[in-house]
Amino acid sequence: MTNKVCVVGAGSTKYGKLNESIIEIALSAAVDAINSAGITPKDIQAGYISNVFGVADRQVHMAPVIMSNLGIPNVPGLTIESACGSGSVMFREAYANVAAGFYDCVLALGVEKVTHTGTARSTTLFSYCSDFFYEGGNGASFPGLFASMARAYMTSHKASEEDLANVAVKNHENGLLNPKAHVRKKITVDDVLKSPVVADPLKLLDCCPFSDGASAVILCSEDFAKKSGRPYVEIIGSGRGASPAAVQGREDITTIPSTVAAAKQAYKMAGITPKDIDFAEVHDCFTIAEIIDIEDLGFFPKGKAARAVREGATRLTGDIPVNPSGGLKSKGHPIGATGVGQVVEVFDQFTGRADGREVKGAEIALTHNFGATGASAAVHIFKKVDRK
């Protein structure tokens, strides 16, 4: 039996092209999270840091550097990498250590800085997250890998390029309401279809941007949360999953096994079903990813997500709002931070900090984030706690 774990503070930088160093970006989010929790760094017993391309800003072994700059150099830190899923995979480790009783209060922080390397170099760096011998090494970029999944899905389920575009339009609508989003611009289906092809059938506006940014949360025991006197959110489900690293290793390219496995664990632990989720932050690195995600998470039957998106079911006012933050597509995708940023959105939604994009009456939320084409994934479920 594990202990209850809560999120008692959260903070994010704006996502986008940032000028500060990767460490300064990280510290900015850490300070926001610490202030939001009403604690001091002396309350933090361990630091969990997620990052992928620190080497691009000349800093690896990032955890001790961050802890030192927070004035707690003797507090142990750990840096975790799991490609674009680093944030949620790291969050799971932070969660597990508090649940196991090793710590009462930890910092979980994700950070990334890549935009200074330029689009060509960033594309190449990201391709190292693939099973490179079979994928990046044979000429596939990440848009290319997801484009191959899109073609498989469109062939199997008769979906169209317009169906994919609807996801981008919806997420940009939400991102427009998020002051920290990278790309705050309303777009139309026609804009998506007329944008330049990156990897057929995906176009530029089917793809998330390369972003810099950091997000941080404070995880703690229930006792610590109650004593803090601050608003907090309870983690009621946590799951991890894995898939064959290469797309070629999957019998069905229109589903991501790691998502299915992680979701199943998280729902079981929370004792709920997909119908109980009031909103979800999911991994929409490309429009096709969101279509596949919301089927794999059980919100819609296989092959039915495109129609549901078209009919508005995933909009802010729909039956199951998906990516109220704007998602990776509009809010941005600083890959080490993304999974933590999703938790920040849940915290903001449940503690009255999501002005203008609030999901009305929401009490249960889900976050879903994966690495590469879904080789690694984590799903978490959160419950709003009303402080009387």
Place this chain on the structure above:
Amino acid sequence: MSETSASAKQQQSSREKFIASANKGKILANKCTKCGHLVLETVFFCEKCAANKFEPVELGGTGTVVTYTIQAVAPEGFEDAGSYAWVVFKVDNSQLRVSGFLGGIKKPADLPIGSKVKVNGFSPKYGLLIEKLAK
């Protein structure tokens, strides 16, 4: 030269063996001696029974296109490759799927799903080379 270093020199890595077969137009797989399941040469334990004793099987390098993309924006190192597709294909007479580089593909009509392809070598620059077969 010592006996050990001579034998190390002769020993090919799993990837080198895979590449050597690709250069003969074949896909090198391993058949599990315990359960008969087929895995790619680069896999070290059987996915079905976790045994690690295999006998090599060289599959004919032909197959059927499962899915693909045409890379309009090429990653570094592929800028001079012209218009090309990255293709996943199912290897004939096996359950295995492999991916590779197929040059000269400009539009989806050039490569319908289900097209027949075959391995045509391995390039240090572009990886596993495949070509489209006439119907």
